[in-house]
Amino acid sequence: MKTYSLNQLGRYPIYLKLLKELHEGGVEIVSSPLIASRLGYSEEQVRKDLQNVSSEVGRPKKGRDIKLLIEDIETFLGYRDSTSAILIGVGHLGSALLNFPAFSEMGLEILAGFDSDPSLLWKRVGGKEIFPISMLKEILPRLNAHIAILTVPAKVAQEVALLAVDGGAKAIWNFAPAHLDLPPDIVVENVNLASSLAVLSHRLNIALAKEEK
Amino acid sequence: MKTYSLNQLGRYPIYLKLLKELHEGGVEIVSSPLIASRLGYSEEQVRKDLQNVSSEVGRPKKGRDIKLLIEDIETFLGYRDSTSAILIGVGHLGSALLNFPAFSEMGLEILAGFDSDPSLLWKRVGGKEIFPISMLKEILPRLNAHIAILTVPAKVAQEVALLAVDGGAKAIWNFAPAHLDLPPDIVVENVNLASSLAVLSHRLNIALAKEEK
């Protein structure tokens, strides 16, 4: 099976968002050059990306059927059969994610939160109940959640990730700035703000240097 | 000047974190294979990455001086001369970022927050004062902040980004799921959770399919 890089895969949600907007605006057919100009991509890249996931063929001079395209991308990304998740670590970032409404559009249902802070327990954050981490192993299998969202401090990330895997989690969406060492069949996707900031910072340095000269 | 991709640059903060941990643990010298095994990278890649930013040469059979290495990476990333930023959109995510202590370690100082919600104004979040967005153009030049962190809803992202650029921002760290159309000399770094989730979701689908067969 072909594998896709983060960059490639990451473009599909962006296409999806635009396509949905256009479709809601009453547009039925869309062409690659149009998408390209709206998103700042090249025409060729858009066409290649769409060919990748779509079985339908585009019509010259017109483009592609938006509705079918949306379905194709959603199916490709796995948004169609919605996935269940739990979130561990209800701090600032964790709360923000629990309150993020767009996840359900992407087929992600966060069923519950977990935290070790007793003052949070049994409360509701973003409409989700918070359980103690000690109950993870007990509750997680019952929820049948495949994804564990990790928003805990880096020091405990590895330990908590193992608990989640023990409980049956198949994928970890890791927001902690820590490298996780887990069995190879577990899917780990890291979100590292420091990395993103490093890129920004470096590019800014270049831009400022160029400005000065 | 050589430019680096997100993948390449993004590894340096990860090295940095590990190196600092090791150094605090009393380790003075570190080898590429050791780093590689700790982070799950290949030995060759680590060596190449380090060669890229470090002027010192490694010693066979030993490795490199951790302290010098940390300095080299921090200098390369621009962490040494700290950069000022403001944050626009003090919602859940914005608050989480305002409360994120590690930014100052990375040389990023968030000076103030901006929001349109009157109930937030003049309060402090994460120790930072919150101003109305309408004052952006007035306050931003005085703060001399180069980076604007954008944590606003997608619908207003473009509009607010333009305000920030008007106020003198040179770089936008964009957390809104929207494509920003800005002058080419403005550095835009997008953080798109939907993209990250798409990657996770797709890989999970593959993993689950493999499991079944």
Added chain:
DNA sequence: AATAAATCGGTATATCGGTATCGGTAAATA
């Protein structure tokens, strides 16, 4: 002192993502 082991730097190679090109074809136009 001689040998073995580990890591380095440099280079060569392969893969991959992105870009450009080109012929074909459906739709629009005259």
Added chain:
DNA sequence: TATTTACCGATACCGATATACCGATTTATT
């Protein structure tokens, strides 16, 4: 109906990144 236009699909190309390899060198060991 003939011609032009716009977009598609396929393929070829290019640059860059990651990987693999190899000789050199320093340290540790016997």
